[in-house]
Amino acid sequence: MEASTDTVNLDAGQAVAAYLEQHETKGLLRFITCGSVDDGKSTLIGRLLYDTKRLFDDQLAALESDSRRHGTQNGEIDYALLVDGLSAEREQGITIDVAYRFFSTEQRKFIVADCPGHEQYTRNMATGASTADVAVVLVDARKGLLTQTRRHSYIVSLLGIRHVLLAVNKMDLVGYDQAVFDDIVGGYRELAAQLGIEHVQAVPLSALRGDNLIERSPQTSWYGGPSVLEYLETVDPRRDQAGTGLRLPVQWVNRPNQDFRGFAGTIAAGTVRPGDSVVALPSGRRSQVARIVTADGDLAHAGAGQAVTLTLTDELDISRGDVIAASAQPPELSDQFAAHLLWMGEHSLLPGRPYWLKIGARTVGATVTEIKHKIDVNTQDRLAAKHLELNEVALCNLHLDQSIPFEAYRDNRALGGFILIDRMSNATVAAGTLEFALRRAGNIHWQHVDVDKAARSASKGQAARCVWFTGLSGSGKSTIANLVDKRLHAMGRHAFVLDGDNVRHGLNKDLGFTDEDRVENIRRVAEVARLMTDAGLIVLVSFISPFRAERRMARELFGEDEFIEVFVDTPLDVAEQRDVKGLYAKARAGKIPNFTGIDSPYEQPETAELVLDTVSQSAEDLAEQVIRKLLD
Numbered sequence: 175m176e177a178s179t180d181t182v183n184l185d186a187g188q189a190v191a192a193y194l195e196q197h198e199t200k201g202l203l204r205f206i207t208c209g210s211v212d213d214g215k216s217t218l219i220g221r222l223l224y225d226t227k228r229l230f231d232d233q234l235a236a237l238e239s240d241s242r243r244h245g246t247q248n249g250e251i252d253y254a255l256l257v258d259g260l261s262a263e264r265e266q267g268i269t270i271d272v273a274y275r276f277f278s279t280e281q282r283k284f285i286v287a288d289c290p291g292h293e294q295y296t297r298n299m300a301t302g303a304s305t306a307d308v309a310v311v312l313v314d315a316r317k318g319l320l321t322q323t324r325r326h327s328y329i330v331s332l333l334g335i336r337h338v339l340l341a342v343n344k345m346d347l348v349g350y351d352q353a354v355f356d357d358i359v360g361g362y363r364e365l366a367a368q369l370g371i372e373h374v375q376a377v378p379l380s381a382l383r384g385d386n387l388i389e390r391s392p393q394t395s396w397y398g399g400p401s402v403l404e405y406l407e408t409v410d411p412r413r414d415q416a417g418t419g420l421r422l423p424v425q426w427v428n429r430p431n432q433d434f435r436g437f438a439g440t441i442a443a444g445t446v447r448p449g450d451s452v453v454a455l456p457s458g459r460r461s462q463v464a465r466i467v468t469a470d471g472d473l474a475h476a477g478a479g480q481a482v483t484l485t486l487t488d489e490l491d492i493s494r495g496d497v498i499a500a501s502a503q504p505p506e507l508s509d510q511f512a513a514h515l516l517w518m519g520e521h522s523l524l525p526g527r528p529y530w531l532k533i534g535a536r537t538v539g540a541t542v543t544e545i546k547h548k549i550d551v552n553t554q555d556r557l558a559a560k561h562l563e564l565n566e567v568a569l570c571n572l573h574l575d576q577s578i579p580f581e582a583y584r585d586n587r588a589l590g591g592f593i594l595i596d597r598m599s600n601a602t603v604a605a606g607t608l609e610f611a612l613r614r615a616g617n618i619h620w621q622h623v624d625v626d627k628a629a630r631s632a633s634k635g636q637a638a639r640c641v642w643f644t645g646l647s648g649s650g651k652s653t654i655a656n657l658v659d660k661r662l663h664a665m666g667r668h669a670f671v672l673d674g675d676n677v678r679h680g681l682n683k684d685l686g687f688t689d690e691d692r693v694e695n696i697r698r699v700a701e702v703a704r705l706m707t708d709a710g711l712i713v714l715v716s717f718i719s720p721f722r723a724e725r726r727m728a729r730e731l732f733g734e735d736e737f738i739e740v741f742v743d744t745p746l747d748v749a750e751q752r753d754v755k756g757l758y759a760k761a762r763a764g765k766i767p768n769f770t771g772i773d774s775p776y777e778q779p780e781t782a783e784l785v786l787d788t789v790s791q792s793a794e795d796l797a798e799q800v801i802r803k804l805l806d
């Protein structure tokens with residue numbers, strides 16, 4: 175049992191809990207290690223685990239035989255093998271996921287997130303860094319500061335780690351030369367100053383030989399600082415929480431019976447006592463703390479980091495994801511932010527596309543309205559950007575579909591750190607940090623109008639609808655929409671066609687056919703279509719609208735029965751044969767880049783209300799089907 179608690183991967187929550195319980199009374203330090211593949215990171219962690227005697231016989235036996243088989247140390251124990259746990263990692267010779275490991279000394283217990291050094295795994299590093307208080311940044315003394323060092327240090331600073339141990343490793347290979355060490359440390363201090371990393375301790379190290387790892391080494395008599403372990407045992411990474419009132423993000427509402435209603439969570443900041451005045455956010459309702467309940471009985475007082483259940487003196491409607499805060503110092507509410515994003519998605523981030531934003535236990539809809547600039551994490555240069563790719567970092571404006579209580583990430587990780595989730599695949603596509611609320615969020619209000627959509631549709635004798643035609647270029651969208659429009663007109667209905675070709679001459683003439691421009695194109699036309707249905711019209715939208723995410727976004731702007739998605743289902747070869755405007759020929763000749771169906775994707779609808787087969791039925795018959803659907 176012991177051995178398995180020493181090495182676990184990400185989601186082994188039970189092992190973490192068991193380990194914490196076992197060492198309950200000692201202080202806990204969470205740290206991450208980062209560095210390039212060959213900097214000696216795995217050796218460092220392996221040796222820390224080995225030398226702090228947290229290894230058990232069975233692991234040792236495995237280690238010894240593994241060292242003989244795979245080791246790079248001529249049959250000696252290869253400490254790196256302790257850490258490079260997964261066979262896939264061994265085969266590639268790189269660490270590819272975050273692994274959490276535990277060890278303890280007389281002074282402290284430690285959880286180390288072992289972060290991969292390989293360039294493309296920046297996102298794993300961010301995962302590890304988001305819970306760490308200290309970062310151990312490894313540098314090979316022979317190579318000095320590398321691009322990786324800068325990238326990792328940037329992420330360390332972005333994720334709010336203020337204490338860095340700069341481990342200048344492989345000092346034995348440079349003859350323990352102080353000048354080499356000083357040179358690297360000087361360079362790193364400059365970088366740290368730029369990044370706002372306040373505390374840097376540099377240690378000359380040979381992880382392999384154990385110099386300055388556990389004990390100070392006689393080989394570096396010129397060095398007067400602590401060993402790596404001494405530093406880890408003594409560093410005080412506590413954040414200055416002065417002046418912050420209570421913040422309890424509610425993880426779940428505990429209601430075992432009619433008489434008890436408790437709000438459970440981990441206190442993110444501040445302290446609480448029975449009798450304190452509190453406010454529930456976002457509702458703004460106030461009450462007082464009645465009891466602080468824990469598994470070990472009621473408390474008279476609790477503070478940051480403690481998991482508690484609060485009961486209140488009034489029956490307030492508080493749900494999972496709400497925040498209970500000191501009523502004298504509540505956090506702000508906003509629905510628009512400037513935020514840093516680290517993009518982790520396989521596909522690019524496209525401004526205007528809706529995602530889910532999860533902050534603590536709360537999930538809301540969110541779009542990136544603007545990429546202010548992306549950041550070259552190697553140089554900290556700011557670069558213009560229209561989209562973001564895997565591992566890129568940018569400052570963005572975010573718009574949420576509801577207001578949330580928040581704090582800047584640098585002040586409070588729990589209330590300022592979030593992830594973005596793709597709505598189609600449910601994959602985590604970004605990690606982010608809220609920087610500040612955009613003032614305009616609070617300054618724009620909905621203007622009430624007395625004549626509403628129902629009144630306007632009624633006066634036209636119809637129900638307002640949005641009929642959304644989607645399909646390849648040349649599939650027949652315009653032809654069919656036009657026939658439907660004529661039929662409706664003849665019936666005395668009030669309809670209007672919004673056609674891609676036409677809208678792109680005016681409102682959207684600034685947009686081309688890149689993915690991000692198509693997203694914006696559809697966002698705008700969906701908003702216009704909604705205004706037209708507000709005016710009581712039947713709107714016929716005829717745009718290729720190739721992406722599912724934007725068609726879903728459009729759908730969500732309308733009421734349940736108001737939106738009719740019509741898939742004009744014409745195979746590419748048929749559309750290409752028709753080639754009404756000669757565009758396919760041009761695209762095939764390479765004269766039109768990003769042409770839908772050729773070198774830009776078309777994602778077929780999965781849940782269209784109507785699918786029209788233009789190969790076996792005439793345009794007139796298909797228009798008739800649309801009319802029937804509209805009027806039933």
Ligand SMILES: Nc1ncnc2c1ncn2[C@@H]1O[C@H](COP(=O)(O)OS(=O)(=O)O)[C@@H](OP(=O)(O)O)[C@H]1O
Nearest residue numbers: 647648674687692695717718719720767768769770
């Ligand atoms: N690269 C490329 N890809 C696709 N289409 C192109 C392209 N370049 C120009 N065109 C012409 O623009 C019309 C499509 O505009 P949309 O606004 O409907 O496109 S989209 O919804 O933003 O994808 C489309 O009109 P339709 O044929 O009516 O669909 C084309 O005539």
Ligand SMILES: Nc1ncnc2c1ncn2[C@@H]1O[C@H](COP(=O)(O)OP(=O)(O)O)[C@@H](O)[C@H]1O
Nearest residue numbers: 647648649650651652653752754788791792793
């Ligand atoms: N069943 C059909 N439905 C719609 N269009 C058809 C059909 N059969 C042939 N066509 C022809 O295909 C072409 C479709 O062009 P268009 O309506 O401009 O497509 P889109 O607006 O999707 O680009 C027109 O020339 C139309 O006459």
